[in-house]
Amino acid sequence: MAPKNKIALGIDIGGTKISMACVIDGEITGSILSRKTPCDSNEILNYVLEGIETLNYDFNINVIGIATAGAVNKENTRVVGSTGNLPTGYSDIDFKEEIENKFKIKTLVENDANAAAYAEFKAGAAIGHMNTITVTLGTGVGGGIIVDGKLVRGKMGAGAEVGHMPLSWEKKRKCTCGDWDCWEAYASGTGYRATAREMAAKIPLELRTGILTDKDITQLTTHDIIAGLNQGDEFCRQVHDAWIEFVLMGLISLTNIFDPDSIVLSGGMAKFVDFEDLNKRLDARCHIAKTKIIHAKAENNAGILGGAMLALEKFC
Ligand SMILES: [Zn+2]
Secondary structure, three states, X not given: OOXXXXXXXXXXXXXXXXXXXXXXXXXXXEEEEEEEOOOOHHHHXXXXXXHHHHHHHHHOOOEEEEEEOOEEOOOOOOEEOOOOOOOOOHHHOOHHHHHHHHHOOEEEEEEHHHHHHHHHHHHOOOOOOOOEEEEEEOOOEEEEEEEOOEEOXXXXXXXXXXXXXXXXXXXXXXXXXXXXXXXXHHHOHHXXXXXXXXXXXXXXXXXXXXXXXXXXXXXXXXXXXXXXXXXXXXXXXXXXXXXXXXXXXXXXXXXXXHOOOEEEEEOHHHHXXXXXXXXXXXXXXXXXXXXXXXXXXXXXXXXXXHHHHHHHHHHO
């Protein structure tokens, strides 16, 4: 359990939004400061420093945890290499040094998917699960892995990139990482849409019914399929089923490799999962290890909570 009454500031820096708030006893306290992520890396640093100054005035912060997009170094001080949608120059910011010099508050930096997994473990859907994996199904597929209560970070902090497990050798679909047929290319929202368009293209024009009637299939969206699914459209049911099977493939691998207590699904696409059905499918396909697939709880504030709780764990 995190130390009682200590005040941690959690800061979530993503490609679209930066948000921060104070966390006491596993809960967000006071207001959440938030803005669209600036295109300039100096502006990001300035916003973070100004936010700390404002919140520290009200709360007297003990420690700070930053959850950021991109791989974070082993020492938990800064981003290295790939920074997702963040501006160039972002990986040159030494958050730990900048913040500790200015405010004398101990600071830690962690990858946002790792922080989200830690938030689910400490304050979300996986409380008490010493072995748990959080998979984020959004525009891409991210992951955070906890084994025996500790984050698995790898030799340089770049581990748990579950989205880049290849599902096939056929080079059918390009992934954002530059390789082919990664789990992300199929199980993400982007993958969902690609599957819908591919499946629609295989149906001859004259046989296209339901939502496909008079539809430009190159413009099919995830929203179209979900709307059709809710109206009982057969094509949409098939697309959705194909997506669930792609999601399942990665979950089978993770279950067999890690034998976790739970796998938490978070992100925008997780709300389209029928958890009872997915658990049945997984049970039928896992013959050695078994696990439970559950829906995330900390979600929207997972970066803030996870960053704050990791900082408390490390420094208090
Ligand atoms: Zn990939």
